[in-house]
Each structure stands twice: as structure tokens, then as C-alpha cells.
Amino acid sequence: MLRGGAGLGGEGEYDVRYAWRATGILVTLTLVVMYTEGMLVPSLPTIQDQMGISAADASWILSIYILMGTLSSAIMGKLGDLYGKKRMLLTTMVIYTVGAFITGFSVNYPMLLVGRALQGVGMAMMPLAFALVREEFPPRMVPQVQGLISAMFGVGMAVSLPLGAYVSQTMGWQATYHTVYPFIVLEDLMVYLYIRESRVRNPQPIDWVGLFLLTVSLSSGLIALTEAPTYGWSDPMVISLLVLFVLSFGVFILYETTERYPLVPVNLLGNRNVLASNIGVALAGFALFLMAQAVTYLFESPQPLGYGLDILSTGVMMIPMALVQMVVAPIAGRVITRIGAKILAIIGSSIAIIGLVMLTLLSFSGLPLIILSMSVLAAGVSMVNVSVINILVFSVGRRNMALATGLNSVFRNIGSAWGPAVAGTLMSMYQAPLIVSLNPIYWVELPSHFAYQLMFILTAVLYVFAIMIIVTLSQEIFVRGEIRVRAYE
Template sequence: MPRPGLPYLCVTPPRPARGKHINTPRPRGVVPDISGIGERYDVRYAWRAAPVLGSVALVVMYTEAMLMPSLPKIQEEFNVTPADASWILTVYLVVGTISAALFGSLGDMFGKKRMLVLVLSIYSVAVTFTGYAPSFPLLLLARGLQGLGMAMFPLAFSLIREEFPPEMVPTAQGIVSAMFGAGIIVALPLGAYLSQSFGWRATYHTVTPFAVLLTVLIATYIRESRYKTPRPVDYVGIGLFALMASSFLVAVSEAPTWGWTSGQTLAFFALAAAAGAALAAQETISEHPFIPKDILNRNVVAATTAIFMVAYAFQMSSQNLSYLFEMPPPYGYGLDILSTGLYMTPMAVVQIVGAPVAGRLLWRVGARRMSVAGVVLAVLGFQLASAYAYSGVWTLIGYLSIAYLGLALLNVSLINLLTFSVPRNRLGAATGLNTVFRNFGSAIAPAVAGTVLTTFSTIAYYSLGGFKAYFSVPSTSAYSINFDIATAMFILALVPIAIAREVFTREGRAAAAAAEA
């Protein structure tokens, strides 16, 4: 039986026969083979590899967060409409969602490090080219290639679960989650400063050396995964999934511009539904399906569903907050982009500190209880923000920091619940599916939040030389409604969390070990 406090793969080693003494030396820093299935873990390597793999999230989030303050300048330089400029984000999201699922599965087949180096190499070229894009179509092409950056997340999470001692995995996953917040802290104020002082292209020029350096570090220091499942590629399944995901994401992203009931929007939704039905039929009859059936267990379904809801709530609150900070008084706080980024720093700091601590506590607390604690904190923070949105910027930041701490707990507990619930030769596919659902939630939320802000609006004006210029701004109730919707999504996430089977208990570890065997 597993010893209390140890991960489910670590079982008590057999005692030597009476009268015999075993004193086999082993290298320092290497955990002995006590799993019964040939496992050996190098703790020193794990501690060296954790910050390298965590830097994947840092580089990608740094790049994407720096882009946001630059969008108006990009639109102005290429003389495109706001609807056209929205494709800068849409094409990245579409390609990223497809590539996360695709390269996650390819990592299971051919090696996760190999796929990670390939994806990161293409990403480095893409961010370099974006900074020199001579035309808007070529800029969109480069942004599409940047979407491959999303495939790095499932590959990095999978390598951590495979190569790290199980008791270290939650902490390492927490470090990766913390890097999301670190990237935002650096990028928002720095991106605004670079864009205002040197132009938007300078923001991409600062990314290139870090992306290239990270590629070299991963190629040099990260070990290849030990778990591979070579099998034929389901090209039909991949094509149908790509069609379904791209149609759905385009419909959701462009609905605020086209109209939710317009012919274009409905056509893309119908195409997504048809492709989804065809994909379900294909995966049922395929001998080697693109989405392996054995990963669709109770915990994976629960974790991905909860991740969808959490991502939705987070993106809705982020969109809400950006408008609330930047709208002119008395309808908002009238902050510029740089000030907005600086004021949001405490919320990112909370995530940086909270995520690794949550990882260290996960073996004691359990994924389900930590997820519930995260929901409670998020609901409390967003409800306080909803009730006191205009009570002062620092008061609002304090309330939202409570919510973002809850978000950190949820991110760490849900990704570990998922990675400890599937065989390690299927980790790429499972974590890729997790990224897909996260992106779906992230895509829907801004569209809904924007619709609420537009629907519940009021007319404001400013005087200019004796004339009054009228314009529409979100009303005070619009912000409260969006915070309330985010709160409701967090509460709904309790349903899949309650359905999940705990894996950070003695019984849960035993069940997971049996499933993996």
C-alpha cells in the first residue's frame, strides 16, 4: 500500500531477505526506483528544468499582453477598420486552439520535447517577422504562426508530469501558472511604454532574443519524454476538429461586429455544429482516433468543463475591468493604458505568490477542496467588486486581488487534477484538450461582456468650444452585471468539481495508479 503523504506511484520497497545487506550506491539527487514500474526521478534535474519550462508561459504571456496596448497604433499604421484589426486576435486564437490539440497528440506519438522545440522555433521566427511585417495580410500570417505558442502549454505541462517526482509536480505546475502573472506584470506597463515611445514594432523586437534563448535552453537542457505511443495519424479527425474549432471561434469572435443573429454568424455556428457531429462519428469508428477515448474519464471531463467556466469568468472580468479603468469620470476612472497596467500589477502579484504556494499545499489539501476554496475566494472578490465598483481604484483592486487569488488556486488544482488522472502516454492529448476548452471560454466571454456593455449604456458628452459632443458609455449597472455573470460561472464550476474523483488521497492515488497500469 502507498505510504501516507507520498504520491500514488511511490510504494514501499520490499525488504531485503534476512541475512543479506543491500547497500547499492546511487547518484546524489536521484530518487531511487521505488515505483515498481521502473521509475527513477532526478530531483536536481527537476529543479533546474522547472524555471525553464515555466519560462514558456512567461514569454508567451509577455508577448500577448504587450500587444494589447499596441492595437490602436497597428490599426492606424495599416489604415484598417476596428473590425479588421480584431482579426489580429482572432487568427491567433483560432490557430492556437487547433495547434494545442494537434501538437499535444503529436507529442504523445513522437516525443513532447521534440514537438516543443519545433513549435518554439516556429514561434521565434513568427514573433521576429511580426515586428517587420510590411502589410496587414502578412501581419495576420505572422500572428497565425504565433498561435503555435499555445501548443507549448500542454507540452510543458506534460513534460513536468512525466519527468518530475510526483510530489514535486504540483509545485512545478504552480511555478508555470505563476509565470502567466509574471508575464502580464512585465508586459502591460512595458508594452504601453514601448508602444508610446518607440512604436508598436519595438515591442516585438524585445521578444525575439528571449524566444530564441528559450528555444536553445529547451533543446539543450530538457530531456525527452519517456512515454510515447506511436500510432497512425487520424487526418480525418484532425481536419474535422480544425473545421469545428475555427468555425466556432470565428463566429464567437466576430459576432459583436456581424451581429449575433446575422447570416454570417449563424452560418459559422451551423458549420461548427455540423463539423462537431461529423467529428463525433469519426472518432467513434476510427481505430486510432485523434481524441483518444481512454482520456475521456470522469476527472478529465470534470476538469476541462471547470476550466472552460473559469476561463470564461476570468476573461469577462478582465474585459469589464479594462473598460471601467479607462472610461472617463464619472463613468469610470479615466486611467490611461500605462496607468491601467500599473494598477493591475497587484492582482498579478497575487497569482505569482499564490500559485506555487497552492502547489505545495495540494498533497495535503486535495484538488477538490482547493478548487472549492478558489471558487469561494473568486465569488467573494467579484461580488465585492460588483457592489463597490466605484468606491475607489485601490479598494477595487483589493477586492479583485481576492478573486485573483481564488483564480490561482483553481488553475493549479484543476491542471493537477487532470494530469494525475490520465496515463502519461496520453498527457499531451489530455492537456491539449484542456487548452481547447480554456480557449473556448476565453473567446466567448469578451463577446458577451462587450454585448452587455453596449446594451446597458448611457449617453455622455463633453464640451468643446461651446459645442457638446455626445457619445455612448457603459452605465454603472453594466459593470455590475458582468461581474455578476462572472460570479455565476464560478459557482457553476462547483458542479464538475463535485463530480470529480479526488486523486490526492490514498484511495484516489491507488485508483489512478490502477488506471495508468
């Protein structure tokens, strides 16, 4: 279907009053989820001590969430196109609610992992919500709503990081979950009562073989990335998992080209805008999670290899970065139709590069300069996120909308998984000794200055690559306030 010359101002078949009402529900849904997830991060050292687990075990509290979320985003997107996006959105929300209750009342490590895995299934909420916005909202509203939803990522983190650290230190880490239960249940009820079911269906049988191959590929790859910093990239288990990831993904792609009703349509994979947006969002996730891990170690490592801050102070230092996301994302959603999504993506990537170069040069020049550098990076990443999601949803037909947004979340999660893995590897490779006792002499090995600088400059190079991809692959979707792109059904 060719969408050419379609102005953004026409409302036609859309119910504008419903769209604004639904916007409030979907925006607060994003806020509640990000608030819940952000509150857990400062509690990880406490959970590790209370449950008597290793640092490697503690990393799985986040990794299993990413793993299940990646698989869920791919599967639920297809099911949303098949059975209805609201139905699958509500299903994932209920699963997330059950998982949050299990996590908050966990008494041992296995129970905690079960809860986190169920919460990960709920990660498919975001792509389903994005798909509903594109399908049911007037086109002129879509960029603004996408910007508001993206802004809630920053608001949720801005509130949850310091508050989560405070609640964890004063009332215990389980209390961080108990405080959000009423809001999670309320969101479930609001979506059930007030969100309308999508009108477009794609009645194709489920590609179970493709689903199995994709599950094997994503699982092996993410497990390898999670375990590599602990066991080393040369460990036989890690190498075997990476080989399995590459082989199974290759077989998956080959199989999908022969399947009549593939899990991921070939024409969708061949859409230049879909490819560009997926690469862009993967790089954005990589940069954000690599930076989060790097600056956490930088803030909490003892001087002179860090700044010697406690957990609560570290959370407070993250607030400006989150606030920048909160402000920049909705502004980007408003201006994107005037300047174009492609131009906004290039501007955002360029600003992200500036922020990363600043971090490379100013990491040990004082906290104010680090916070400034992080804020510049956050502004650029926010612009990239808003631009690529709009490039995606205006380049895909309604029949495959949930599948496309789910696939986009898969790429985001893969990038998010690579970020901490690469950060952990580089911090393990480049360390410096720090004497902590003179009688007797005792020292520890911590990440060196060069490790942080290498991480930041590596991410800057990747954003240069992102600009090249956007320039060469993507097609502009907004020209003088009109949609000008071919949408693949």
C-alpha cells in the same frame, strides 16, 4: 492502470537533479511567452491607428492567435504522444520564434496577421511542457512545478503590461517585440540542449478525418465568437457559423466513437476528472478574459461611466492582480497535496465568486476597491488553475498525457474566446449616453454601469456551476500525500 497508495515522496526511476534543472527552463519559458504576449495588449490602439484598420480588424490580432493556438494545442498534443513531446515542443517554439520576428517587423496588416497566426501555433508549448513535467518529474515535485509555471503567468503580465505600454508610447509598438528576441532565441537553445526527450510513445496513426472535423468545428465557433460583438448575434453569418460549429462538433464526437485510433479517445472523454478539469479551466479562462476586457473599458472610459485613465495607467492598475497570481499559484502548488486538489478547486472557485460579487457591488466605488476586488478574483482563479491541471495530469496515463493537456488547452482557449465575446455583446447591449460637447451638443454611447455589473454577476453564477461540477464529477487525487486515482492509458 491503477495508481493507489503511491506516495509522493518516492523518486524511483526519476532524475531529481535533472528535474530541477528542467524546471528552471520551463518556468522561464512560460515567463518569456507571457511577457511577449502581454506587451502586445497595450499597443493595440496604436497598431490600429498606424495601420488604418477598424476596431473589428484589430480584434483579429488577438483572435487569430487564440484560433491557431486552439487548433495547435489539439494537434500538437497528439503528435507529442506519437513522435515525442520534446520534439514537438521544440517545433512549436521555433514556429513561435519565426512568428514573433514577423510580427515585430510587420509593415502591413496581412503580414502582422501571418506573424500572429504563427505565434498562435506556438501556444501548444504550454500543454507539451505540462506533459513533460508529469512524465519526467518525480510525482512529489509535479504539484510544486505546476504551481511555479502557473505563477509565471502572473509575473509575465505584471512586468509586460506597464512596460509594454511605456515602450509602445516612447519607442513604437514594434520595439516591444525587438526587446524580447534575445530571450526567445535563448529559450529555444536551452530546450534543445538541456530538455530530455520523453520516454513514452503512443504509436497510433493520426486520425486525419477527426482532425479535419475538429478544425472545422473550432474554427467556425471561434470566428463566430470573434465577429458576434461586431455584427451582432442575430447576423446570418454569425448564426451560420454557430450552426456549423454545433453540427461539425456533433459529427466529430460521433465519428470518434467509431474510429479505431481516434484523435480523442472515448475513454479519455469519459474520464470524470478530465471532464471536470476541462470545464473548470474553461470557466477560469472565461472569467479572466471577460474581466480583463471589462475593467480595461471601465478604467479608460471617461467619467462618470469610467475612470478616464490612459493606457499606461490602466496597465499599472493591472499589476496587483498579476502579483497576486504570482504569489498564490506556487503556494497552492505546495499545499495541494495536503488539502487535496478537489478541496483546493472548491476553495478557489468560492474565492473567485467573492471577488466577482465585490466587483459587482464596488465597480464605481473607487480604484482601490476595484483593485482589491480584482486581486481577490485573481487569487481564486489561480487556485482553480493549479488544482485542475493537477487533477488532469494525475488522472491520465503517460501514453495520452500530451493529448490530454492539449485538450485542456483547447477548453481554456474556448473559454478565453467566449469571455471577450460575451463582454463585447453585453457592453453593446447596455449603454448610456455621455455628453462630450455642449456647443454643438454631441454625445457618445458607452457601456453603462449595469453592463459591468451584469458581466460580473454572470461570471459569478458560472463559478457556482463550476463548484457543482467539481463536487459531483471529480475524484480526489491526493489523499494524505498519496496519489489515489485511476489513470486511464
